[in-house]
Amino acid sequence: MKQEALLKSSLIAAAINFLLHPESALAIDFKEDIRPILSDKCFKCHSGPRAKGKLRMDSDENFAKRIGGDDPVIVPGDAVSSLLAVKAGLPRSNGDAMPPPPARERGAEAMTTAELNLVKQWIADGAKFDASEEGEPATSAEGAMAETVYTWVNTENKKLEAQFVSSDGTNVTLKMEGGKDISYPLAKLNAESQALAKKLAAE
Numbered sequence: 142m143k144q145e146a147l148l149k150s151s152l153i154a155a156a157i158n159f160l161l162h163p164e165s166a167l168a169i170d171f172k173e174d175i176r177p178i179l180s181d182k183c184f185k186c187h188s189g190p191r192a193k194g195k196l197r198m199d200s201d202e203n204f205a206k207r208i209g210g211d212d213p214v215i216v217p218g219d220a221v222s223s224l225l226a227v228k229a230g231l232p233r234s235n236g237d238a239m240p241p242p243p244a245r246e247r248g249a250e251a252m253t254t255a256e257l258n259l260v261k262q263w264i265a266d267g268a269k270f271d272a273s274e275e276g277e278p279a280t281s282a283e284g285a286m287a288e289t290v291y292t293w294v295n296t297e298n299k300k301l302e303a304q305f306v307s308s309d310g311t312n313v314t315l316k317m318e319g320g321k322d323i324s325y326p327l328a329k330l331n332a333e334s335q336a337l338a339k340k341l342a343a344e
């Protein structure tokens with residue numbers, strides 16, 4: 142199994158990277174990764190002074206009042222107890238789902254699984270607004286032409302260090318250390334790595 146061998150050989154590099162960047166190159170950024178999802182799927186009813194359920198997501202200051210505290214919709218570090226993620230993950234058939242099922246019928250779309258996973262990961266990471274608490278992506282040291290080396294994580298939680306080449310929406314092509322290209326099924330990457338591939342493909 143070629144890919145397995147590649148993943149194994151990259152584990153050492155991943156371990157070194159982890160020692161150098163324990164905060165992980167994959168940390169989720171609120172403004173870049175989460176706010177756009179909320180803006181797209183939730184702001185319609187949860188922005189401005191008349192936000193539904195007294196839950197205002199478009200102002201960090203207001204949103205922060207519902208993160209932790211007495212009446213939280215987000216419990217930092219605990220996505221399972223976070224009403225926001227729970228409601229966003231309920232099926233259309235459940236009357237407590239967000240957006241509310243009647244609104245969904247009229248085109249207010251639910252979060253996709255990948256979006257919900259990102260939100261859950263952001264909550265699990267502590268639901269922070271501040272991007273400066275995030276790690277920088279690991280970059281290859283040598284060569285003026287050096288491209289960014291990203292850490293990719295598959296659904297088995299194995300890490301792989303590689304440059305991004307392209308993605309066709311089904312597979313992602315990565316350039317391994319040593320210049321070898323591999324094609325990897327997007328579906329086998331975890332939600333964060335899938336989102337990263339999509340983001341890079343769109344650039």
Ligand code: HEC
Nearest residue numbers: 182183185186193194196214224225229239240241244249
């Ligand atoms: C079409 C309007 C609409 C959209 C879109 C919408 N909501 Fe809501 N939301 C409401 C209404 C109305 C309430 C208050 C009644 C209730 O709790 O069911 C509410 C309440 C909530 C609450 C509970 C607040 C509390 O303190 O009880 C949460 C959490 C929530 N929404 C999350 C979301 C998320 C996450 C999204 C985006 C995926 C979203 N909503 C999109 C209308 C909407």
